Amino acid sequence: MPSTNHEPIKAVPLRHPIRWAVALFLVAISAAFVVDASHRGAYDWKAFAQYIFDPRVVKAAGVTLALTALSMFFAIILGVSFAVMRRSPNPVFRAVSWLFIWAFRGTPVYVQLVFWGLLSTIYHSFFIGIPDIHFHNFYLGFHQTISQQFSLFWIAVIGLSLNEAAYMAEIVRAGLLSVDSGQEEAATAIGMSWWTTMRYVVIPQAMRIIIPPTGNEIVSMLKTTSLVTAVPLVTDLYARTRDISTETYNPIPLLLVASAWYLFFTTVLMIIQYFVEKRFARGHSALIAMAS
């Protein structure tokens, strides 16, 4: 029988002197840095305040966001396709998927972006070499009607998507592998086709494993967009702030402006990721609750 007038334990809590010392030291250093930075002319906070919402900067931030969103969108679709192809009963699909991942994961994204930027030149000489030049004409027409910056934007999206798709494919593949083989078997046994099994049984369960690293990939993509200058696309956040700073001869505040925008976007992404992860824990959080 539990007694009703039990005494709560009174004990001297364990002290953590080292923790406190380290924390104090870090706080002191940070404070010193902040105080120093707020006075130091090189940071030029007035310029920071002036440029952070400069219309050119805001527009460039929009371009960076669009690059990230579009590239990830296509990368996820392609990545899922290649991952699913890797498991397809069709050996041609498996081989194509393997080759794609091999090529795009094995070369630097910067090099790939330069390559896609040079693509029009490559296609030029390539299409002259063969008799049928219809596509070549079409391609030139495409270039004449659409502004250069616009097509550079899409070349950047293509370049980023293809590179990212290779990584996404590996992430999705790991997710698919994490699903017990009994799931596919049970779905097949009730007569689901291979694709229905993937769509309704395997992929939803793989999502739980896929989402956290995908969140990282989006954050990473946001920062990788600063490489599109290789295409060369110069309308994104980093290139734009860099170009502004060459006019003002004052690079540091504009680097801080760019960093502040990148940080803002990554923070928002982290919050979204938290909610998405909760959504796909369905049926699984219950398991954890049961086990404990």
Add this chain to the structure above:
Amino acid sequence: MTPMVIAEEVHKSFGSNHVLRGISLEVAHGEVMCLVGPSGSGKSTFLRCINHLEKINSGRITVDGTLIGYREHAGKLYELKAREAATQRSGIGMVFQKFNLFPHMTALENVTVGMVRVQGINTSDAQVESKKLLARVGLAEKLYHYPAHLSGGQQQRVAIARSLAMKPQLMLFDEPTSALDPELVGEVLDVMKELAASGMTMIVVTHEMGFAREVADSLVFMDGGVVVEAGKPVEILSNPTQERTKSFLSKVL
């Protein structure tokens, strides 16, 4: 009437591992057959061949007169298209040792999903039907529970309902109670008994000799990929004629 299942000289190898070495047997409409044998004797493999989860290397299997996995035309065999094979499988229910429920779906969704995604029945009709099936296996109260919130016995009953939802003519059970705590075995066996009484044709791999004796119409003892002995459960259990059957039964009884 032709038997529900006819297996003729079924052989199956995994690489150099010759697992099924010529299985021949027949299961009549409405018959309950128990399949017993030591671990590795090929019981699961044989069940998986019946619904074409595994391809057999030679021999033939028919279910309700239809050849499994192939179409026969002018003496030649043609592999079925994936879709045709899937349709064939949906008529054969299968219950697994580890239940294999879909963990991201509630009990109700587990039962509904096949009707909706395979048979193309609309969701609300499928739900009405699924609720009846879950009630039939005694789970009317657990419709909206996820598998993780159900006991092993309850999960296995959901799995049975999920198979029944496809209106199978034949049910295959691969050690349906082996993963259960002893006190939960009974509730699953009761559902299976009710199913047997309703006239379902069943092939049950099991170590539950009580169930075999009480419910089964026939008992098959397999070892090393062949049928060693087959007959009435009571006779085999009390008077095995083969040495291998005797030594196996002495271990499990």
